[in-house]
Structure formats: structure tokens, C-alpha cells
Amino acid sequence: MNRSLRPLVATALIFAIAYALAVMQFPSMFSTRVLGNFLTDNAFLGIAAVGMTFVILSGGIDLSVGAVIGFTGVLVAVLISWAGIHPLLAFAIALIVAGAFGGIMGLAIHFLQVPAFIVTLAGMFLARGGASVITRDSVPINHEFYSWISDLTIRLPGGGRLSVIGLTMVAIFIIGALVAHRTKFGSYVYALGGNPVSASLMGVPVARTTVAIYALSSVLAALSGIVFSLYTSAGYPLAAVGVELDAISAVVIGGTLLTGGYGFVLGTFIGVMLLGLVQTYIIFDGTLSSWWTKIVIGILLFLFIVLQRLIFVASAPGEKTSKA
């Protein structure tokens, strides 16, 4: 089997086993209602995680995702509720602002030659601070467009329903997978993550690709912020604190190698679902406190990092993969 497929298979197996165990304990977890809510509740995380997958595939990291989600929520809420702009126009403005924001971060990473984490850390401060300067309170959104979207669901047999935001996430994952595996841009991203020096020698436009990757990540984070505002019908500057960590965890658990160059967008989908399963299980159980979520995610993260390490060492004898 292709060695880069192994982490993906491992994730899928763990998800299947975990879900089977959960269903054995709580048979009601196997229903379209729970599955539909899986998609809806994790939609914003999933969309942000697609962007994060591209960033990590290229060997980088984006810590500004959570802050961009919060900023977009506030921007959209303020544009709709205070300025009276139509939601669709507000969405377009938010996506453009986020694209420019991510592009600037990409420019800084490429031309200043500094680690991505510190540039996106500055971006995180800027977006969080910007959101708090616009407003420090939660801004409710009362627009008929919002209630129309939330009423728009596909009913499934068994009482479940597929919401627009859940379907948006699925669509983004499919588009993301096509872009990663079937376009020139996708192969540039993999090449950059494999080895930036040889990528540039092979003629990959490194500057353009870096800017595009971070712009894409911010645009998807903004889309995630829009979805989050549809989910909560409000914009709050401190919303989605720490989502970047969940997104990174989902990507890693989904089998993408942190050193860049190997991974699958659809693996991230399983990663997001696995995180969702942990949360749903803890809610179903009722006696476990919510902080167990964090510990379980930490343990999963650790297991997958070690697994990746072992696979790499086992499959590449003699090859030093350390980046030292």
C-alpha cells in the first residue's frame, strides 16, 4: 500500500471502531438525526480545516484562523445590523477582506523569510484586536435572509435533517479535494511542502503559491465565520477562540503529515468527524465533563503524531527525515 495512504486508513479505521463502540453503548447514536447534526455542528470547523489542510500540506501553519472567524462574524453582523447591507453583499465584502488579509500574511512569510507561525500569530492578534475595536459586545443578526437559510433543510428519513451549512461544508470538502489532487495549484502546494528549494528549481512559482495558500486559508476561515454567524445568528469578537488548534488537530488526525507534502483533504473530513464524535459521545454520556474532550483530542493528536513518525521511519530506511 502507498505509505502516504496509511495514516488515512488508520484514521478511517479508528473512526469506524470508535463509532461502532459508541453505537453499541448508545444505539440512538446511529440515526440520521445524530449524523445530520454532526455535519451542522462541525460545519464551521470543517470549512476552516480545509484551509488549514492546504497550509499544512505546504509545510506551513496558520494560527490566525480562529481570530479570522471571530472578525468575520463581527464584520458581517455589523454590516447587516448597523449598516443595513444585504447579507449576501456583506458576505462578499467579508470574503474579500479576508482574502486580502491572508494574501498579506503570505507576502510577509515569503518576502521576509520568517516562520509562518509568527506571521500568522501577528495576524491573529490583528484580527482579534480589530474585531474587539469594532465592537466589544455580541451583535445579534435579525434578517429574514438568516431565518430563511436556517429554515432551509432537507429532511431525511428518521427525523434527521441536512442543513445548508452542513451541506456547504461537504461541498467545500469536495471542491478542496478536487483542487488539491486535480489542479496545477494543488500539485504546487504538495511540491512546496515536499521541498521548497527543489520546488522552486522545478519552476513552481513559490511566491505566488505561498500568497495563494494563505489567502485561501483566510477566505475559508471567513466562510467558516459566515457559517458560524448563520449557526449562532450573532457576531461576537471572542467567538471561536482556539478553533485554529482544533483545525490543526483535525488535519493531523486526518493523516496529513506535519512536515508537509503528504496528505488528503478527505482525511481531514474524517478527522473533523472524529473530533465531533468525541464531543457527541461526551454529551450522550452525560457524566463525563466537557474537559475530557480536550484530553481525548490531545491523546489522539499525540497518537497520530507518533504513528506518522513510525511510518516515516519504517518506510524510509536510512533516510533522515529530521528537519533539524
Add this chain to the structure above:
Amino acid sequence: MIRRSLLKLANPQLLALIGVLLINWLLFPNFFRVTWQDGRFFGSLIDVLNRGAPVAILAVGMVGVIATKGVDLSVGAVMAVAGAVAATMVVAGYPAPIAVVAALVVGLLCGLWNGILVAILDIQPIIATLVLMVAGRGIAQLITEGFIVTFTDPVLIYIGTGSFLGFPMAAVIALVLMIVVTLVVRRTAIGLFIEAVGVNRAAASLAGIRSRMLLLLVYSLSGLCAAIAGIIVAGDIRGADANNAGLWLELDAILAVVIGGTSLLGGRFSVPLAVVGALIIQAMNTGILVSGFPPEFNLIVKAGLIFIVLVIQSPLASRLAPPRFKPVAKAAAK
């Protein structure tokens, strides 16, 4: 000799600190007024020292990690764990010194865990420490069983809020720690070894440096420093808050180290300047608070600050800079 050490003092970080303090003074004329009351100093300047101490302590530990080309994202969560251990133990009836030692040991073990992941399993530092950053707060909440554990133990409270010779205890601890760590790394060859590992780990190992041991050491030190900061913060609020203790302080600590001129690409570091960096951050915090801006405004100022430091450190700047500065800037580019 004296002239040389005076010149050394006039570095950009200290000038920046003086600049920030002067701006604070312009915004708030009483800024430099320090009074003596109840056997201790009072004033905004003392407040900067006191409030800046936890980040300064974290920065002392973080310097070593960043100098080896790593980063420790878990320090905020380790603070919460250490605070939770200390608070839970004194509430359970253990004497304070034992609780403090236990918290320090737990911090050290957390650091050692990170060190093992980085040095022995060869995992990227940012991801290795992410594990504890995510799980740490959960562990802290497990220890406190989800409550904010409050205590009345005089020793722990003294560590957080007491004073020594009129100065805040937290600031005194930070100062002592800074001096001890500086002496250890600069009066022995350890500092040089750390820089060697930061520049090129493989080459350093070939040259006979036990780089694994060294990495374990710097991550353990970072965990220990985080535990000290965690005990101080717990003593300050007389309780352990697993959710909020040390929240986002890892980012402030990294920022302090970067402002202090330590290169993120490894190989060049300064412990005292990282502490100065922490004081600059705190002076800005205090300045923004006393001048009536919303505290969130601070985030934007910090983002601007990171950007300026990055531009100064970047290879782009070294090409534009006059030749006199070139060797320094080039070292940063490596």
C-alpha cells in the same frame, strides 16, 4: 571597559522600553511617582514590574527553547496545571512548601515530556508542544475537578502578592531567575552549545555536542519556568483557575523573546533582553489601560510590534542596511 559596558546598555530594546515609559508618562503624568506605603513601594512603575513578572519568567524559559530553533506553545497550559496542583494540595492539607515543590516537579515533567517528543521522537516543536497546549487545560481541570480552587494559605499568597525589601515578590523571583539562568548559560559553555544546536543540530551533534540532552534540558527549564509563573499567578488571585490561568501568555512570552532580539531561526539569544521585552509588553499594557483605551487595542499594537521586529530581523533589511550592521543582520538571517 566602563565605556564599553555603557555602550552595551544603549541597545534598541532598552531604548524602546524607555520610549514606551516616556510615552506613558506623557499620557499619565503620575506614571513615575512611586510611594512607600505599608512597607512596600506603590506606583505604576512597580505595577509594571509586578504584572510583567509572569511573562518575564516564561520568557526566561522560552529563550532557551527558541534559541534551539524550537518553540514551546504549552507554557500557558503548564501554568494552569502547576497552579491547579499547588492549590489543590494546600487545600487538601499539605504544607505549602511541599505543594510548591510538587507543582514545580509537575512543571518539570511537562517540560520533559515536550523535550522527549522533540529530542527523541524528532517531532516538530510547534506540534509537539501543541499536544500539551490542547490537553493541558483539560488535565488542569481534571485536577481541580472543574472548580476554581481557592485557598488561604499565607505562603502561596505571599509568593503571588508579597513583597521583598519593598519590591513585589513576583518581580524579585523573576529577577533572581533571570540572573541565575544568565550566569549558567553565559559563564559555562551551555549557552554556546544551545546556539550551536540552534544553528545546525546535525552539525552540532557531529561536533560532539549531546544535542538530545541539551534539548531535554531547555524544554525542562521552560516547563519549570512555566510552573513558577503558574504558582505566582495562582497566589496572586488566591485560587487556581484552570480555564483562564496563563491563557494566551505563551504568545506574550514568544513575543517578549522575539522583541529581545532572539532569532526565531535559532542560534542567537539573550536572556536579559527577553526580560526587557516582557517589560516592554507590560509597559504598553499598563499604558493602554491608564490612558483609557480598551484593552483589546493592545492586540493591534502587539501585531504592529511583531511586524516591525520581523522586518528588522529579515534578510531584506540586511540588504538595505548600512554595511556596519551587516554581520549582525546576517546572523539573524541564518
